[in-house]
Amino acid sequence: MTPPSMTAPAGASERAVALTSAQAEHRFLLLTATRWFPVGLVFGLTVLLPLERGFTLAQVGLLLSIQGFVVLVLELPTGGLADVLGRRPLLIVSGVIAVASTGLILFAQQFWMFALAMILQGVFRALDSGPLEAWYVDAMHVDAAHAPNENNSEERHSIERGLSRASVTLGAAIASGALLGGVVVAWHPFGEWSALALPFAVTMVLYAAHTVLLGVLVKEPQRRSRRPRSTRGLGSVTDALRRAPRTILLGVRALRGSPVLLCLVLVEVFWSVAMIAFETLTPVQLADQLGGEDAAAAVFGPADAAAWALFAAGAMLAAVVSTRFGVARTAMAARVLNGLFVVAMGVAAGPVGLLIGYGLAYLSHGSAGPMHSALLHREATPANRALVLSMNSMVSGGAYSLGLLVLTPLAGATSPGLALVVAGAFSVLGVFLYLPARRRELQWQAASLG
Numbered sequence: 384m385t386p387p388s389m390t391a392p393a394g395a396s397e398r399a400v401a402l403t404s405a406q407a408e409h410r411f412l413l414l415t416a417t418r419w420f421p422v423g424l425v426f427g428l429t430v431l432l433p434l435e436r437g438f439t440l441a442q443v444g445l446l447l448s449i450q451g452f453v454v455l456v457l458e459l460p461t462g463g464l465a466d467v468l469g470r471r472p473l474l475i476v477s478g479v480i481a482v483a484s485t486g487l488i489l490f491a492q493q494f495w496m497f498a499l500a501m502i503l504q505g506v507f508r509a510l511d512s513g514p515l516e517a518w519y520v521d522a523m524h525v526d527a528a529h530a531p532n533e534n535n536s537e538e539r540h541s542i543e544r545g546l547s548r549a550s551v552t553l554g555a556a557i558a559s560g561a562l563l564g565g566v567v568v569a570w571h572p573f574g575e576w577s578a579l580a581l582p583f584a585v586t587m588v589l590y591a592a593h594t595v596l597l598g599v600l601v602k603e604p605q606r607r608s609r610r611p612r613s614t615r616g617l618g619s620v621t622d623a624l625r626r627a628p629r630t631i632l633l634g635v636r637a638l639r640g641s642p643v644l645l646c647l648v649l650v651e652v653f654w655s656v657a658m659i660a661f662e663t664l665t666p667v668q669l670a671d672q673l674g675g676e677d678a679a680a681a682v683f684g685p686a687d688a689a690a691w692a693l694f695a696a697g698a699m700l701a702a703v704v705s706t707r708f709g710v711a712r713t714a715m716a717a718r719v720l721n722g723l724f725v726v727a728m729g730v731a732a733g734p735v736g737l738l739i740g741y742g743l744a745y746l747s748h749g750s751a752g753p754m755h756s757a758l759l760h761r762e763a764t765p766a767n768r769a770l771v772l773s774m775n776s777m778v779s780g781g782a783y784s785l786g787l788l789v790l791t792p793l794a795g796a797t798s799p800g801l802a803l804v805v806a807g808a809f810s811v812l813g814v815f816l817y818l819p820a821r822r823r824e825l826q827w828q829a830a831s832l833g
Contacts, residue, residue, distance in 0.1 A: 402522050402602070404523055404541060407519055407522035407523055407545075408519070408523075408545045408548070410519075410600045410601070411515070411516075411518075411519040411522075411545060411549060412545075412548060412549060412552045413596070413600070414515060414593070414596060414597065414600060414601070415515070415549045415552045415553055415556065416552050416553075416555070416556040417556075417589070417592065417593040417596055418511070418515070418556075418593055419552075419553045419556040419557050419560070420556040420557070420559060420560040420589060421481075421485075421560060421585075421586040421589040421590055421593070422556075422557055422560060423556060423557035423558060423559060423560020423561040423562075423563070423564060423687070423688070423691065424560040424561070424563060424564040424567075424582045424583075424585055424586050424589070425485075425564060425582050425583055425586050426557060426560070426561050426564070426662075426687050427561075427662075427665075427666040427679075427680065427683045427684075427687060428564065428568075428579050428582055428583070428680060429447070429488070430443055430447070430663055430666050430667060431579055431666055431670065431676040431679060431680050431683075432488070432577070432579045432580070432583075432676075433446060433491075433497055434667075434670070434676050435577060435579060435676045435677070436491075436492060436577075438494070438497075439795070440667060440791050440794060440795045441791055441792050441795050442494065443791065444663070444787040444788060444790070444791025444792065445787075445788070445791075446494075446497050446498060446501050447501065447663065447784075447787050448783075448784035448785070448787040448788055449498055449501040449502060449505065449784075450501040450502070450504045450505040450508065450780075450784075451505065451780040451781060451783045451784030451785075451787070452505070452780075452781070452784045453501070453502050453504075453505025453506060453508075453509065454505045454508050454509045454512070454776065454777065454780030454781075455777055455780050455781040455784065457505070457506060457509035457510075458509050458512065458773040458774065458776050458777030458780065459635075459770065459773055459774065459777060461473060461509045461510050461773060462513055462769050462770035462771075462772065462773025462774065463770055463773075465513060465514040465517065465769035465770070465773070466517075466766060466767060466768070466769045466770050469603055470514035470515065470517055470518040470521075470601065470603055470769065471514075471518070471597070471598075471601045471602075471603055473510045473511075473514050474510070474511065474514050474515060474518075474597045474601060475594060475597050475598055476510055477506075477507050477508075477510035477511040478511075478590060478591070478593055478594025478597055479594060480503055480506050480507040480510065481504075481507045481511075481590040481593075481594075482587050482590045482591050482594070483503055484500050484501075484503035484504045484506075484507055485500075485583055485586050485587045485590060486583075486587050487499060487500035487503065488500045488504075488583055489580060489583040489584060489587070505780075508776075508780070509773075509776075512772060512773060512776040513768075513769045513770075513771075513772030513773045513776060514769050515601070516546070516549075516756065516772060517768040517769035517772060518601055518603060519545065519549075520542055520760055520768060521603070521765055521768065522603075523541060523542050523545065524765060542757070542760060543702070543705070543710065543753070543757040544702060546753045546756050546757055546760075547698050547699070547701060547702035547753040548698075548702075549753070550694070550695070550698030550701075550749055550752045550753040550756075551695040551698045551699050551749075552695075553694070553695075553698075553752075554691045554692065554693075554694035554695030554696075554697075554698060554745075554749050555691070555692065555695045556691075557687075557691040557694070558687070558688040558689070558690070558691030558692040558694070558695065559688065561683075561684050561685075561687035561688040561690075561691060562684060562685060562687075562688035563684075564582045564684045564687075565680070565681060565682075565683065565684015565685050565687070565688065566684065567581050567582050567585065568581075568582065568677070568680045568681050568684060569681045569684075578677050578680065578681075579676070579677070579680055633766065633767055633770075635774075637762075637763075637767055637771070638774060641762055642819050643762055643819045643820050643823050644759070644762040644763075644771070646816040646817070646818075646819045646820065647755070647758055647759055647762065647775070647816070647817075647820060648759075648774055648775050648778050649778065649813075649816050650718070650755065650813045650816045650817065651775055651776075651778040651779035651782060652778060652782040652813070653718075653722075653782075653809060653810045653811075653812055653813025653816075654718070654721075654751070654755075654779065654810065654813055655778075655779045655780075655782040655783040655786060656782065656783075656786045656790070656806045656809050656810050657721055657722055657725050657744070657748075657806055657807060657809075657810035658748075658783060659783060659786045659787055659790050659806055660725045660728065660729075660744075660790070660802065660803045660806035660807060660810075661725060661728065661741055661744045661745065661748070663787065663790075663791070664790065664791075664794055664799045664802055664803055664806075665683075665728070665737065665741050666679055666680075666683050667794065667799050668737060668799035668800065668803075669682065669683055669686075669734060669737065669738075671799065672733065672734045672737070673734065682734070686738045686741065686742075689742055690741055690742045690744075690745035691745060693742045693743070693745050693746040693749065694745040694746065694748055694749030695749060696746060696749065697717070697745070697746040697747060697748065697749030697750035697751075698749040698750065698752065698753050700746075700750055701713050701717065701749070701750035701751075701753055701754055702753065704716075704750075705754060705757075709821070709824050709828075710754050710757050710758060710824065711754075711758060711817055711820045711821035711823075711824045712821060713750065713754045714751055714754035714755055714758060714817055714820075715814050715817045715821065716750075717747045717748075717750035717751035717754065718747075718751055718810070718811070718813050718814045718817065719811055719814050720743075720747040720750075721744055721747035721748055721751060721810065722807045722808065722809075722810035722811035722813075723807065723811065724740055724743040724744040724746075724747060724807070725740070725744050725803055725804075725806055725807030725810060726803070726804050726807035726808055727740040727743070727807075728740035728741060728744065728800075728803050728807070729799075729800045729801065729802070729803030729804035729805075729807065730800065730804060758817075758820045759771055759772065759775055761820075761823075786806070790802045790805070790806060793805065
C-alpha cells in the first residue's frame with residue numbers, strides 16, 4: 384500500500400505555476416543538458432588527474448568511494464527534504480556546492496584536499512539526485528489533472544517518453560562535453576598548468592550557469608504550511624527538517640511493503656559494479672596501454688564522446704523497443720547485454736578492442752536507464768517520488784563505493800582486464816531482480832485488455 388500524498392491537491396497554487404506537458408518536458412530536457420554537459424568535460428579526468436599528481440590507483444579508488452559513502456548517508460534525508468521543502472531549493476543549493484567542489488578539485492594537491500572535494504561532490508550528488516526528475520513527473524501529473532480527456536495509460540506513456548528523451552539528451556550532452564574536453568586537453572594552451580586542469584575550470588563556469596537556470600525555470604506549487612506568511616523562510620526550512628524523518632519513514636515503509644520496488648532498488652547493486660568497470664577502470668587501462676595519463680585523456684575524450692552518443696542512441700532504441708516488448712523486458716535485456724559487453728572489454732586485446740567494448744557498454748547502459756526510471760516511477764507517488772529516487776541512488780552510491788574498494792585493489796594487484804571481467808559477470812545477475820516488475824507489467828496489460 385502506497386503512502387498518501389503529502390502535497391497539496393491540484394488547486395489554485397498549482398494552477399498558478401502549472402506548465403503544459405510540452406513546457407515541462409522542454410524545461411526538463413534543457414536543464415538535463417546543462418546539468419550533464421559539464422560532467423562530460425571532466426569525465427574520466429577525475430580518475431586521471433589524481434593519478435597524474437602522484438596518487439596510486441588504490442588511493443584514487445578510496446577517494447572516489449568517499450563520495451559514494453557521503454551519498455549513501457545523505458540520500459534519504461535530502462530526498463525527504465525534497466518531498467516536503469520542494470525540489471527547487473535543493474537543486475539550487477546543489478548547484479552552488481557543485482561549483483565549490485569542482486574548484487577544490489582543480490587546485491587539490493594533497494590527499495585531504497581531494498578527500499574534501501569528494502565529500503562536497505557527494506553532498507552535491509545527494510541533493511541533485513532525484514529532485515529534477517521528480518519535479519518533471521509531478522508537473523506532468525498536474526497537467527494531466529487539468530486535462531480530463533487524458534487517461535492514465537496515455538499519461539504514463541508521455542512520462543516514459545519524456546524520461547527516454549531526457550536520457551537521449553543526457554547522452555548527447557555528455558558526449559558533446561567529452562569531445563570538447565578532449566579538444567581542450569589536446570590544445571593545452573597554458574603550459575604552466577597541467578593539460579588536465581583547464582576542463583575543470585570551464586566546468587566551474589558551466590555549473591554556475593546551470594544553477595542560474597534552475598532558479599529561473601524550475602517552478603512548483605508552494606508546499607502547504609500552517610505557519611503565517613510572515614514566519615516563513617527559515618521557519619519553513621526548520622519545519623521541513625522536522626517533517627523529513629516522517630517522510631523518510633514513509634519511504635522506507637513503501638520499500639518494505641512493495642517487493643517490486645525493493646527488487647528494482649536492489650538492481651543498482653549489480654548495475655553499479657558494471658559502472659565502476661566502464662567509468663573508472665577504462666581510463667586506467669587506456670593509460671597503461673598508451674603510456675601515460677595525458678595521452679589517455681586526449682584519446683579518451685573523443686572515445687567518451689562516441690560512447691555517450693551511443694548512450695543516447697540506446698535510450699532512443701529502448702523507447703521504441705519497449706512499446707512492443709514492454710518496459711520490464713527491455714530493461715532486462717539491457718542489463719544482460721551491459722554486463723556481457725563489460726566482460727568483452729576485459730578480454731579484448733589492445734585499445735581498439737577496449738574502446739569498441741566501451742561504446743557497446745554505453746549503448747546498453749543508455750537503454751537501461753530510462754526503462755529503470757520508468758519502472759521506479761510506476762511504484763512511486765507524488766508524496767515520495769523524490770525519496771524513491773533517492774533510495775535508488777543511495778543503494779547505487781553505496782554499492783559503487785564498496786565495489787571501488789574491491790575492484791581497484793584487484794586491478795592494481797592483477798590487471799584492469801581481470802577486474803572488468805569480474806565486474807561484468809557479477810552485473811549480469813541483476814537481471815533476475817527485474818522479474819517482479821515484469822510480472823506486475825503483465826498484470827497491468829491483462830487488466831487493460833480485460
